[in-house]
Amino acid sequence: MNSSEQENKTxxxxxxxxxxxxxxxxxxxxxxxxxxxxxxxxxVSFLIAPNELYFVRNRIISVLLLFVAGMLTTGSANAINxxxxxxxxxxxxxTAKRPVASGRMSVNEAGIxxxxxxxxxxxMMWKFFNMESAMVSLASLFLYGFIYTPLKKVNSISVLVGAxxxxxxxxxxWVAAYGNETISWSGAWVLFGIQFLWQFPHxxxxxxxxxxDYTNAGFKLLPAxxxxxxxxxxxxxxxxxxxxxxxxxxxLSGISGIESMFVLLxxxxxxxxxxxxxxxxxxxxxxxxxxxxxxxxxxxxxxxxFANRAIL
Numbered sequence: 001m002n003s004s005e006q007e008n009k010t011x012x013x014x015x016x017x018x019x020x021x022x023x024x025x026x027x028x029x030x031x032x033x034x035x036x037x038x039x040x041x042x043x044v045s046f047l048i049a050p051n052e053l054y055f056v057r058n059r060i061i062s063v064l065l066l067f068v069a070g071m072l073t074t075g076s077a078n079a080i081n082x083x084x085x086x087x088x089x090x091x092x093x094x095t096a097k098r099p100v101a102s103g104r105m106s107v108n109e110a111g112i113x114x115x116x117x118x119x120x121x122x123x124m125m126w127k128f129f130n131m132e133s134a135m136v137s138l139a140s141l142f143l144y145g146f147i148y149t150p151l152k153k154v155n156s157i158s159v160l161v162g163a164x165x166x167x168x169x170x171x172x173x174w175v176a177a178y179g180n181e182t183i184s185w186s187g188a189w190v191l192f193g194i195q196f197l198w199q200f201p202h203x204x205x206x207x208x209x210x211x212x213d214y215t216n217a218g219f220k221l222l223p224a225x226x227x228x229x230x231x232x233x234x235x236x237x238x239x240x241x242x243x244x245x246x247x248x249x250x251x252l253s254g255i256s257g258i259e260s261m262f263v264l265l266x267x268x269x270x271x272x273x274x275x276x277x278x279x280x281x282x283x284x285x286x287x288x289x290x291x292x293x294x295x296x297x298x299x300x301x302x303x304x305x306f307a308n309r310a311i312l
Contacts, residue, residue, distance in 0.1 A: 093213055
């Protein structure tokens with residue numbers, strides 16, 4: 001290989017590395033894993049909704065469009081979150097390497113990206129589904145990016161406020177399934193209620209484990225000012241227990257069958273159990289058990305309702 005070929009190869013390798021790094025930064029900016037979980041709720045709620053419109057259309061295309069629109073909107077909200085928390089992220093070990101906090105991506109670049117993706121996501125919801133789903137998507141983006149995010153440093157009530165946009169994906173998916181038909185909202189609010197309550201033990205377990213980092217950055221996310229205490233564990237138990245009666249609503253409202261009702265009951269009892277263990281043991285291992293249980297909870301519950309719905 002002569003010097004000219006070697007130089008060209010070096011340029012190509014350098015360009016490929018730069019491109020790969022930039023793609024990785026954007027994946028971190030939208031918090032891809034978190035965004036995927038959010039959109040998972042949207043898509044499954046869309047498939048659970050009892051509307052025949054998408055049984056006669058190409059459902060695969062509809063699901064793909066919903067997935068892309070959801071990722072764009074959620075990614076925009078997460079990018080806004082990182083823009084507003086740039087200084088705070090740089091103080092925490094778990095977030096210091098994020099692209100904006102570390103300085104690898106400029107505030108202007110991240111801001112332009114957030115605007116374009118947010119606008120594109122909301123437009124897709126309006127164009128391919130309906131105005132209602134677009135408006136709920138916009139409301140979710142606004143609440144998460146501009147209300148919940150700054151409130152995290154003011155008061156722990158931010159967790160309650162953040163649980164609203166955190167549960168709206170279920171509402172978005174359900175409403176989107178009706179196209180321009182008349183929307184039946186009752187099932188949407190049932191799914192919203194399940195995901196709304198789920199977030200409290202889920203998020204408090206994360207805040208328990210990351211308490212030192214969050215405190216250093218000035219975030220107030222646990223219900224007790226003194227950090228991980230029995231009061232926090234009691235709150236996790238209370239919200240987990242509230243999930244039990246709500247878990248019967250999908251069956252009682254006709255969203256799914258009795259089989260998924262028993263799945264929800266088992267999952268809700270398990271969440272109460274791990275929350276009680278946290279109260280008894282008051283250690284990081286128990287908090288980690290609550291956190292991982294909550295991750296599996298949402299996936300199992302939504303898929304159980306979808307599977308039950310598919311065979312009804």
